[in-house]
Structures are given as structure tokens and as C-alpha cells.
Amino acid sequence: MRCVISLSTIDDLAKALPDSGLITDPDVLAGLGHDEAEWAPVGAPLAALRARSADEVSRAVAACADLGVPVVPRGAGTGLSGGANAVDGCLVLDLSKLNAIVEIDPENMLAVVQPGVVNDDLKAAVAEHGLWYPPDPASAPWSTIGGNVATNAGGLCCLKYGVTRDYVLGMEVVVGGPGGEYGTRLRLGRRTTKGVAGYDLTGLFVGSEGTLGVVTEVTLRLRPARRDAPRTVVGSFSGLVEAGRAVALVTARGLVPAALELLDRTCLEAVEDWKHLGVDPSAEAMLLASVDSPGAAGDEEAEAVAAAFRDAGALWAERSSDPVEAEALFSARRLAYPALERLGPVLTEDVCVPRSAVPAMLGKVEEIGRRHGVGIATIAHAGDGNLHPLLITPPGDAAARAAAQAAFDDLIAAALALGGTVTGEHGIGLLKRAGMQQEMPVGVRAMQRAVKDALDPLGLFNPGKVIGADPAFTRP
Amino acid sequence: MRCVISLSTIDDLAKALPDSGLITDPDVLAGLGHDEAEWAPVGAPLAALRARSADEVSRAVAACADLGVPVVPRGAGTGLSGGANAVDGCLVLDLSKLNAIVEIDPENMLAVVQPGVVNDDLKAAVAEHGLWYPPDPASAPWSTIGGNVATNAGGLCCLKYGVTRDYVLGMEVVVGGPGGEYGTRLRLGRRTTKGVAGYDLTGLFVGSEGTLGVVTEVTLRLRPARRDAPRTVVGSFSGLVEAGRAVALVTARGLVPAALELLDRTCLEAVEDWKHLGVDPSAEAMLLASVDSPGAAGDEEAEAVAAAFRDAGALWAERSSDPVEAEALFSARRLAYPALERLGPVLTEDVCVPRSAVPAMLGKVEEIGRRHGVGIATIAHAGDGNLHPLLITPPGDAAARAAAQAAFDDLIAAALALGGTVTGEHGIGLLKRAGMQQEMPVGVRAMQRAVKDALDPLGLFNPGKVIGADPAFTRP
Numbered sequence: 046m047r048c049v050i051s052l053s054t055i056d057d058l059a060k061a062l063p064d065s066g067l068i069t070d071p072d073v074l075a076g077l078g079h080d081e082a083e084w085a086p087v088g089a090p091l092a093a094l095r096a097r098s099a100d101e102v103s104r105a106v107a108a109c110a111d112l113g114v115p116v117v118p119r120g121a122g123t124g125l126s127g128g129a130n131a132v133d134g135c136l137v138l139d140l141s142k143l144n145a146i147v148e149i150d151p152e153n154m155l156a157v158v159q160p161g162v163v164n165d166d167l168k169a170a171v172a173e174h175g176l177w178y179p180p181d182p183a184s185a186p187w188s189t190i191g192g193n194v195a196t197n198a199g200g201l202c203c204l205k206y207g208v209t210r211d212y213v214l215g216m217e218v219v220v221g222g223p224g225g226e227y228g229t230r231l232r233l234g235r236r237t238t239k240g241v242a243g244y245d246l247t248g249l250f251v252g253s254e255g256t257l258g259v260v261t262e263v264t265l266r267l268r269p270a271r272r273d274a275p276r277t278v279v280g281s282f283s284g285l286v287e288a289g290r291a292v293a294l295v296t297a298r299g300l301v302p303a304a305l306e307l308l309d310r311t312c313l314e315a316v317e318d319w320k321h322l323g324v325d326p327s328a329e330a331m332l333l334a335s336v337d338s339p340g341a342a343g344d345e346e347a348e349a350v351a352a353a354f355r356d357a358g359a360l361w362a363e364r365s366s367d368p369v370e371a372e373a374l375f376s377a378r379r380l381a382y383p384a385l386e387r388l389g390p391v392l393t394e395d396v397c398v399p400r401s402a403v404p405a406m407l408g409k410v411e412e413i414g415r416r417h418g419v420g421i422a423t424i425a426h427a428g429d430g431n432l433h434p435l436l437i438t439p440p441g442d443a444a445a446r447a448a449a450q451a452a453f454d455d456l457i458a459a460a461l462a463l464g465g466t467v468t469g470e471h472g473i474g475l476l477k478r479a480g481m482q483q484e485m486p487v488g489v490r491a492m493q494r495a496v497k498d499a500l501d502p503l504g505l506f507n508p509g510k511v512i513g514a515d516p517a518f519t520r521p
Numbered sequence: 522m523r524c525v526i527s528l529s530t531i532d533d534l535a536k537a538l539p540d541s542g543l544i545t546d547p548d549v550l551a552g553l554g555h556d557e558a559e560w561a562p563v564g565a566p567l568a569a570l571r572a573r574s575a576d577e578v579s580r581a582v583a584a585c586a587d588l589g590v591p592v593v594p595r596g597a598g599t600g601l602s603g604g605a606n607a608v609d610g611c612l613v614l615d616l617s618k619l620n621a622i623v624e625i626d627p628e629n630m631l632a633v634v635q636p637g638v639v640n641d642d643l644k645a646a647v648a649e650h651g652l653w654y655p656p657d658p659a660s661a662p663w664s665t666i667g668g669n670v671a672t673n674a675g676g677l678c679c680l681k682y683g684v685t686r687d688y689v690l691g692m693e694v695v696v697g698g699p700g701g702e703y704g705t706r707l708r709l710g711r712r713t714t715k716g717v718a719g720y721d722l723t724g725l726f727v728g729s730e731g732t733l734g735v736v737t738e739v740t741l742r743l744r745p746a747r748r749d750a751p752r753t754v755v756g757s758f759s760g761l762v763e764a765g766r767a768v769a770l771v772t773a774r775g776l777v778p779a780a781l782e783l784l785d786r787t788c789l790e791a792v793e794d795w796k797h798l799g800v801d802p803s804a805e806a807m808l809l810a811s812v813d814s815p816g817a818a819g820d821e822e823a824e825a826v827a828a829a830f831r832d833a834g835a836l837w838a839e840r841s842s843d844p845v846e847a848e849a850l851f852s853a854r855r856l857a858y859p860a861l862e863r864l865g866p867v868l869t870e871d872v873c874v875p876r877s878a879v880p881a882m883l884g885k886v887e888e889i890g891r892r893h894g895v896g897i898a899t900i901a902h903a904g905d906g907n908l909h910p911l912l913i914t915p916p917g918d919a920a921a922r923a924a925a926q927a928a929f930d931d932l933i934a935a936a937l938a939l940g941g942t943v944t945g946e947h948g949i950g951l952l953k954r955a956g957m958q959q960e961m962p963v964g965v966r967a968m969q970r971a972v973k974d975a976l977d978p979l980g981l982f983n984p985g986k987v988i989g990a991d992p993a994f995t996r997p
Contacts, residue, residue, distance in 0.1 A: 153772070154772065175775055199715050203715060232965070239684060239946055241672060242949060242961070245673075268777075339814055342816035342817070399626075468718050470717055488699075489700065489707050490719075492700045493719045
């Protein structure tokens with residue numbers, strides 16, 4: 046791969062992009078130059094541009110290719126792996142103002158949106174047509190569809206309804222290389238429910254973290270709104286491993302809740318201290334299930350989930366009959382991450398293991414935290430085997446930070462040993478590149494590199510991310 | 522792309538692959554050299570090999586790379602686009618004997634299978650564990666998982682449960698190029714429910730029709746078996762377009778049957794003549810819906826589907842209360858294709874349009890059949906907008922064949938004009954390459970070509986298929 050080395054100045058870029066409102070103010074640049082992965086390295090951008098049209102994205106990419114300026118696309122910057130962090134001398138391409146909902150087509154249950162549309166805004170807009178866009182990362186009130194597509198975002202209801210890739214039918218991208226001169230706008234995919242014409246480039250772009258091109262429009266599949274309000278089932282457990290066993294039992298019994306979430310005591314206490322939602326923090330772990338099968342079958346399924354919790358040894362397990370209480374419980378889940386951030390810098394883990402390994406992985410989390418003397422709070426999309434151990438360090442404590450980094454690496458190794466993956470939904474970005482090297486055989490890494498080189502021969506798009514300039518991703 | 526030109530003889534291949542039981546008998550070779558796309562061109566293979574292990578696949582690919590012999594993988598040969606048709610001088614790599622179910626893991630709801638496992642055999646095996654593998658192409662009693670993966674096969678229940686790609690978590694492939702020497706075995710993907718490490722090579726291989734490598738093992742996601750037997754709703758219509766309107770109305774009302782199939786009068790009569798299932802062939806079109814929401818909600822949904830049929834102008838619409846009758850109706854659907862084949866060579870169309878365009882597309886089918894004087898019978902996964910107009914020609918009638926080809930091309934053009942795609946589920950193979958050129962902008966075709974060249978630099982795997990050696994798939 047040829048690496049882009051920028052020898053350009055801001056003046057060159059400004060000349061190439063007149064009237065673009067190029068941002069060079071250091072404070073604004075600093076804010077736009079990173080996402081929420083606090084521990085990931087951040088480079089110094091040359092400038093930033095808030096794109097107002099796909100055409101402007103196209104011109105910016107063309108100019109950057111001419112000048113050898115790397116392009117780092119970003120949305121709301123809520124990513125947790127450093128995928129949107131600036132690299133030295135890059136143009137940060139902020140797509141958050143490209144936020145029009147272009148079309149909602151109820152007849153075909155699809156929406157066409159620009160990448161800067163916020164996930165929850167899309168949900169609200171389609172709800173007016175009796176439709177539903179399921180992917181619901183905890184960042185849904187802030188994160189954008191473009192960012193969700195870039196990371197193939199998951200969320201709470203993946204267990205039953207899948208992840209972002211399952212909803213992307215097509216997209217418009219700005220690319221370079223085989224598709225045409227850098228800056229070429231192309232349409233991938235389709236508007237139909239099914240389609241198998243050629244290689245699935247749409248699916249390839251989903252989760253590629255902006256390294257293959259810039260997404261300027263997305264065509265999304267929608268579902269009909271759910272008929273009944275989901276039922277909430279809560280279970281309280283004397284330990285993490287016991288809660289993990291309950292998750293395994295729910296799966297083994299063929300129950301498929303829409304969501305099956307785990308929060309440990311640290312999370313519950315942090316939320317309670319902050320928001321006073323009235324969540325009982327006395328147990329060591331809580332499981333929260335959401336069941337949405339319609340009618341009486343849904344009621345029966347909710348009871349069956351509660352029974353599975355009990356049979357696995359829950360201290361107590363009940364279906365919440367109070368919608369206010371149910372909402373408070375899910376609010377606690379969504380607020381867990383910001384609540385913990387108030388305690389100090391958080392290093393967010395995002396491993397995924399086979400569901401049957403959830404109890405073992407939760408045991409490993411406890412053991413690794415103890416061994417390194419690191420406070421670990423765990424939230425998990427437990428029904429998917431997707432765990433987020435959150436490593437909390439006192440601000441400014443270098444030794445604690447080093448210990449947390451060591452624990453982070455051990456968590457990855459433990460997940461891989463259990464047949465898992467280093468990232469369930471946050472993406473590789475910068476934080477998981479080493480983990481990905483452990484996960485993938487060298488030949489697969491070389492295939493990844495070959496795809497990147499084929500579709501971005503200049504290495505212009507978000508260099509260093511995912512496979513990046515990592516020497517392990519060269520041919521064996 | 523460098524094209525493989527075989528200058529090798531059978532002796533060279535036999536020497537390179539001792540004890541492999543290389544097949545050179547012309548009659549057997551002729552049978553193994555094509556799939557069911559009768560109208561697609563067929564080349565003369567050098568030999569065929571029935572692989573008995575992944576290791577044997579690996580050795581065969583390595584030998585073919587050394588000798589410059591193209592590799593054409595095949596399963597049961599039930600494909601309808603010529604994707605498994607031999608090219609001149611190739612080795613046909615028959616994977617149908619690689620048919621072990623390696624593992625069924627009920628705790629994690631997944632199965633690991635070799636590519637030669639027949640779809641229905643997998644369904645039966647996982648059913649014993651209370652599990653379900655949903656993808657159900659009409660060929661399910663004969664077609665293999667490897668072929669289903671190669672074409673990203675759909676089927677009847679895609680409407681609610683998705684297509685093959687939605688169930689493939691990982692695979693073992695034999696590749697060459699960046700992944701290592703030709704013949705290298707690599708594992709793509711994962712065993713976890715979620716995972717976003719790197720580019721989705723697994724998804725890229727699904728639907729690639731054997732052009733990127735040979736799949737030797739597949740890890741599949743399963744679902745819990747359905748709680749209740751699906752309810753069947755039947756509607757009879759005075760015309761195709763009326764039936765299409767009913768399909769659109771079902772969607773518009775937010776109803777999601779597991780299947781929503783359309784058969785026209787020709788199909789119904791052909792099945793009745795052959796099998797005497799007692800299907801009433803008096804109507805011009807029949808819609809068949811299968812509803813599987815659990816409990817009373819499923820009953821209500823079935824009634825709502827019947828009501829939508831009636832509101833759209835059905836002659837009659839009823840929920841079938843007799844399971845024997847319901848099974849007979851779906852048997853009629855599954856038997857439609859073989860029943861029509863008894864009438865003469867069938868050219869199978871496989872277009873997919875946005876659901877709202879189903880009535881318009883059905884109108885186009887009638888108009889095109891009339892205009893070209895071609896008998897067209899239509900079956901359709903109507904709820905997905907996926908239509909299979911079947912063009913029937915009297916055997917040996919060259920003029921009728923030419924008319925059918927012209928009608929075939931017009932159907933493709935009509936589907937594209939309605940915002941559709943040239944193939945919903947059968948794949949490009951050989952029959953749809955020209956259509957794909959119409960569907961995709963030249964830049965996207967060049968990106969497709971770049972991916973193929975990057976991952977199969979020798980052009981060894983199934984050359985000429987999908988993007989093939991087609992000059993339109995070169996850089997613009």
C-alpha cells in the first residue's frame with residue numbers, strides 16, 4: 046500500500062476548497078478531532094470541514110486526493126474505539142450536518158437518509174408512519190446513522206432483531222480507485238428486499254469504519270411498529286456468574302427476548318447515585334429482559350423468562366407490571382456508561398463470546414479485575430454474549446492506567462480463549478487493532494489488506510484504522 | 522485480470538492428484554458439467570473430482586493453480602443461473618460428498634456443516650434439538666448448503682426470516698492470492714452472535730458463486746423451532762394485477778407473514794395435471810400466506826391477512842383450517858417449477874422489485890408475454906417483490922426460443938425500470954451477466970472486478986461467472 050503523506054498546508058486546502066468554510070480554529074479542531082475512546086491516540090488534523098452536501102464531500106475527497114491529505118470522516122463522535130480520531134495532517138470530514146431524512150416509503154417499509162441523521166430522530170420520524178428502525182445502540186439519542194453504519198452498530202435489541210448491517214439495503218458512497226477518480230459518487234446495493242447481483246459491496250462498506258470511502262446516503266429497511274408494548278422482566282442475582290447461568294438457560298429453553306441485558310452492582314450504584322431512579326442496588330447483578338411477542342404469547346414468554354431466571358438461582362425475578370418502573374430500569378441500563386464516566390476515565394471493553402461461555406467470561410472479568418487491582422463495572426448485552434467490562438481509573442493515576450491497560454489486554458485474551466471475538470459492536474478503530482491481530486490468522490489479515498488496497502489504492506480514507514498501516518496486515 | 526488458459530492434459534492433473542479418483546468418463550462428466558439453467562452455455566470440463574475432505578479440496582486447488590486449470594465448484598447442481606456450469610478445460614469440483622453435519626450446538630443455536638449437506642437434511646437434524654434453519658429455497662429437498670451459500674439462496678420464508686447470508690456466521694474457505702498459496706485453508710468469521718472485527722469477508726463470500734474460493738465448511742446461526750404450526754391463508758383472484766394489489770395492501774397494513782406466495786393459473790393447472798392435489802385451478806391467480814406469530818396473535822394476524830386479500834378484491838379468501846389442505850397448497854407451490862418443466866424447456870426469470878411495484882410488474886409480465894407470443898407462468902415470493910416468470914417453450918422450436926429470450930430481456934428491463942434488480946435470489950451465474958451490466962453503474966462494476974482480482978489474482982475460481990471475463994467489468 047502507498048501511504049498518504051501530507052506535505053500540504055492549510056492554504057493549499059483552502060485554495061482547493063473555496064467557500065467551504067474550512068475550520069482551522071485549534072479549539073474547534075480539537076473537539077472535532079476525536080471520538081469518545083479517551084485512551085486511543087489522537088493526531089493533529091490540518092483542518093475540518095462540515096459538509097453541507099454530498100457534492101461538497103465529493104469535492105473535498107477529490108481535493109484531498111490531489112494534495113495527499115488523508116480524509117477522516119466523522120458523525121457525532123460517540124464512537125468508543127477511536128475510529129473517528131484524527132490522524133496527523135488529515136482533513137476531518139464532519140458529516141453531522143448532512144442530516145436530512147430524504148424519504149420515508151411506508152409502502153416498501155424503507156427510509157433513505159443522509160449520514161448525519163441521529164438514530165433516535167430517525168426512529169421518531171418513521172414511528173409517525175407506524176414503522177420501526179430497530180438498531181438501538183445505547184448512544185441512539187446522539188449517534189448518527191453514518192456512524193452506526195461505519196461501525197455496524199448493535200445495541201440492546203440485536204438479540205431478536207439483528208444489527209445495523211441487517212437493515213442497510215443500499216448506500217451512496219464517495220470513493221476513489223477502481224470506482225473512478227477520487228471523489229466519484231456511486232450507488233451501491235438496491236431498494237428491493239432481496240437481491241444477489243454481484244458481490245455484496247454494501248455489506249462490505251457497513252462496518253468498514255470509513256476506510257473504504259465516505260457514505261453520503263443510506264437506504265434502510267424498516268419493520269412495522271410493534272403491536273404491543275414490550276414486557277419487562279427483572280431478575281436479581283447474588284453474583285455475576287449466576288446471572289450468566291440464567292442467560293444461558295434462557296437461550297437453552299428457546300426463548301428469544303428482544304433484549305436481555307446485564308448490569309453489575311457497580312453500574313447500578315453509579316446510576317442510582319447520579320439519577321436516583323429508585324433502582325435497588327442491593328444485588329450483585331441484575332438481568333433485564335424485554336419481551337415483545339404479541340398478545341398472550343408474549344405474556345407467556347415473559348413468564349417463561351422469569352421462570353428461567355428463578356430456575357438459574359435468581360434472588361428474585363418478576364415481570365414488571367408498572368410501565369414507569371420498566372422504563373426506569375431500561376433508563377438505568379442506558380445511563381450506565383455516562384454514570385460510570387463521572388467516576389473517572391473509562392476504558393470500554395467490547396468482547397463477544399458464544400452465549401454458553403457468558404458465565405465463564407463473567408468469571409474471568411472478576412478474576413482479571415482482582416488480579417490487576419482494577420475496578421471493573423460490567424454491562425452486557427448478555428443474551429448476545431456481548432460484554433462491556435468498563436475499566437475505571439482514578440483521574441491522573443498513571444499506574445492505575447497501566448494496570449487497566451493490562452487488564453484490557455487480558456480480557457481480550459480471555460474472550461478469544463473462550464471462542465469469542467475482540468469486538469462485538471464498537472469496531473476495531475485504534476483500540477482493537479492488536480486484538481484483531483490475535484483473533485485472525487495472518488492469511489485472513491492479508492485478505493483484509495488486499496480488499497482495502499483494491500478499493501482505496503491511495504490509502505486516503507481513514508488511514509491507520511481497522512487494518513490501517515499495521516505491519517501485521519501485510520502479505521505473509 | 523490474468524485469465525487462466527489451460528494447456529494441461531488429463532494426465533498432468535492425474536499425476537498431480539494421485540488416488541483422487543479423477544472422473545473423466547464423458548457421460549458422467551456431462552452430468553456434472555452443468556446446473557439446471559438449461560439455457561446457459563456449458564463448457565467442456567477436463568475432469569471432475571468428488572472431494573471427500575477439505576484437505577483434498579486444498580490439494581486439488583493447489584494442483585489446478587500450478588497447472589492453470591480453472592476450478593468450478595458445484596453442489597447438487599440445482600442452480601438456475603449457470604453458476605455451476607463447466608468452463609472449457611476446467612476441473613469440476615463436486616462437493617456433494619462433503620456432506621457431514623460436523624456439529625449442532627443447541628446452547629449457542631448454531632450448526633457447523635460441510636458444504637454438501639442438503640438443506641432439508643440440515644433442517645431435519647436441527648429439528649431434533651428443537652431448532653430451525655429457516656432459509657428454504659424451493660430446491661431445499663435437493664440443494665446443498667454450499668450451493669445455498671454460493672448463491673445467497675432465498676426461498677419462501679425470507680419475508681420474515683431473511684436469506685442465507687443472514688444465517689452464515691463463518692466459514693472455512695480454500696483460497697489463493699493474498700490469503701496464501703492457492704490451496705490455503707482459512708477460517709473467516711466467527712461463532713459469536715455479533716462481531717465487527719474487520720471487513721465482513723464472510724458476507725462477501727456469501728453470494729459470490731464460487732468465484733473467490735471454495736467453501737469447505739459453514740457455521741450457521743439457527744433459530745428456536747416455531748412454537749405453533751403456521752396458519753395458512755389462501756386467496757383467489759380474478760387477475761394477476763389484483764393479486765399484486767393484495768400483496769401491496771398486506772405490506773401497507775404492517776402485516777408480516779412468514780411467506781406470501783403467488784401462483785398464476787398456468788402454474789396451478791400444471792401442478793393439478795401432474796399431481797392431482799385437488800387445487801382449484803379456476804382462478805387467474807392464487808395467493809398463499811403462511812402466518813406464524815404464536816398463539817392468538819397469530820390467529821388474528823391470519824384473519825387480518827385474509828381481510829386484506831378481500832379488501833383488495835379477492836374472489837374469495839379464507840384461512841385454511843385443514844392442515845392437509847394447507848400442506849397440499851404449499852406442495853403445489855413447491856411443485857410448480859418441476860410441473861412446468863414437464864411442458865417444455867423453462868427459462869426461469871428471477872427479478873425483484875420494490876413491493877409496491879408488484880402489481881405494475883405483474884402487469885408487465887402479462888404484456889411482455891402477449892407481445893412476444895411467449896407462454897409465461899408466474900410464481901412469486903410476492904411479499905418480497907421477488908417474481909419468477911417462467912418462460913415455457915415447445916421443445917425444439919428455435920423461433921419460440923428466440924422469442925422467449927427477447928421476452929426474458931424485456932422482463933429484466935421492466936424490473937429495472939420499476940426500481941428493481943435482475944436477480945432476487947438465483948444469482949448472476951451466466952444468465953444474468955448482461956442484466957447486471959444494465960443494473961450497475963460502470964464504477965460499481967469496476968469495484969466488483971477489483972475485489973475479484975484482489976482475492977483471486979490468477980482468476981482460477983469459477984472464471985466467467987458473476988463478473989467473469991466480461992469486458993464491461995474492466996476499469997472505466
